[in-house]
Amino acid sequence: MRRSSLSLRLILVAAVWSVVALAIAGFILVELYRAASERAFDERINVYMTTLIGELSVADAEGSEPDPPGEARFRLPLSGWYWTVRDPDAANAVLFASPSLVGDALVLPPIGEAETDWRGYARGPAGEEVRVSQRLVDFGPDRRRLMAVAGETTTLAQETAEFAGQVALTLTIFGIGLVAAIFLQVRIGLKPLSRLRASFAAVRRGEAEQIDEDLPSELAPLAIELNALIASNRDIVERARAHVGNLAHALKTPLSVITNEVRGAGGDGKLAEQAALMRQQIEHHLERARMAAQRRVIGVATEAGPVVDALVRTMRKIHGGRDLRIEVSAAPDLRFRGERQDFEELLGNLIDTACKWAARQVRVTLAPAQDARRPMLTILIEDDGPGLSAPEREQAMQRGRRLDETVPGSGLGLSIVADLAALYGGRFTLEDSPLGGLAARLELPAV
Secondary structure, three states: OOOOOHHHHHHHHHHHHHHHHHHHHHHHHHHHHHHHHHHHHHHHHHHHHHHHHHHHHHHHHHOOOOOOOOOHHHOOOOOOEEEEEEEHHHOOEEEEEOHHHOOOOOOOOOOOOOOOEEEEEEEOOOOOEEEEEEEEEEOOOOOEEEEEEEEEOHHHHHHHHHHHHHHHHHHHHHHHHHHHHHHHHHHHHOHHHHHHHHHHHHHHOOOOOOOOOOOOOOOHHHHHHHHHHHHHHHHHHHHHHHHHHHHHHHHHHHHHHHHHHHHHOOOOHHHHHHHHHHHHHHHHHHHHHHHHHHHOOOOOOEEHHHHHHHHHHHHHHHOHHHOOEEEEEEOOOOEEOOOHHHHHHHHHHHHHHHHHHOOOEEEEEEEEEEOOOOEEEEEEEEEOOOOOOHHHHHHHOOOOOOOOOOOOOOOOHHHHHHHHHHHOOOEEEEEEOOOOOEEEEEEEEEO
16 A cells, blocks of 8 residues: 555545445434334234224124134134234133134243333244334223234235335445545545646656646646745755866866976976876866766756767777777667757767777677666666786776776776766666677666
8 A cells, every 4th residue: 555656545535435325324314214114013003903902992892702803814724814802811811813823822922010011023933034123002900901913024024125125226236426526536636646647756756847837736736846946956056067177177286387387397207297196186086076967967968869879989080090899789769868968978088998909899888777766777788808807807996096007097087977876866887798898787777
């Protein structure tokens, strides 16, 4: 549930509550119908009871047997409809009984001394359930009679069961419709969130400058705040770049003057070496500051294919005199989630290094990848040069470290690639290539 969508949570909660509420409502309706049916049944029995009392008042005074109430089933054997007249002062001895009992006894619970009327359920002589009404009637001195009328409840139970089935069917159809309405309500109600997500994704991919603020009143302030955050982020990046540029100019010019003065004065080689080392350190840390500033940019994306093609054309011109073959294999529509100049610097360093050390072939492969959290872009640059051993690969990643001084360079290229890849949340590794030389594997976030 913690990982499910918000709409699914709302639909499930509303659906569960609706089902529970409808089940409770159905139970209440069935119970109300059962109670109403029992009251109607009791009224019917009461009519027979009143008729029997009237007949008994006349017959008892004349010493004859009362006529049965006007219900034919009182005359049918074990029909489920019975009546009895008993003498409470003679241990409830049966004085008169309906022909339907055919001599069997109607077992009834005793009523209390203070009670004159009782209604409830009992078992008939055939084992069927009957609804019974007992009434204690006083016809005069020594003429108290306990009268009982019972009717079988099969019809009552069947009608209640039929009503319960109709209620269940009706509420089921209503519940399905209600869940469908809840689904539509949630989907329509949360549609602005999908628009907000799509708008933010467009900004992240670099397809839009800001988030669409044409949203409902509950979400519009969020979009406004996000746009303010994006604008503030860009301002911070621009200021950081300006500071980096200012620092570069402030340091490089005095350092160049110092270097020229040392060379002009024929100074110690140590001074020139330290000045060169200072230049390397300044370039490295300024580059890291620039990369860190650019990494904070939101909504910047770069198409990988055009950048790779442009770099390969440039490298073919630079290394054109060596009869070097550079092959490119790139999946379509790959986009790097970052700035173009960073992507150019990453690939430019690696392709240039591969071209410097390759014998005749360089292969560049770009393919999509996927980790547990986000899409990634894998770049593999291979050459058929002499390659590096595991200790040498580790040394090559160190800042300013050069394994061969005969090849031009500052020794900062691979360390800059590693730092820039780390700032973007990617990885950079060196490994053996099937071509026989070195393979540089770069993993970067993709859109």
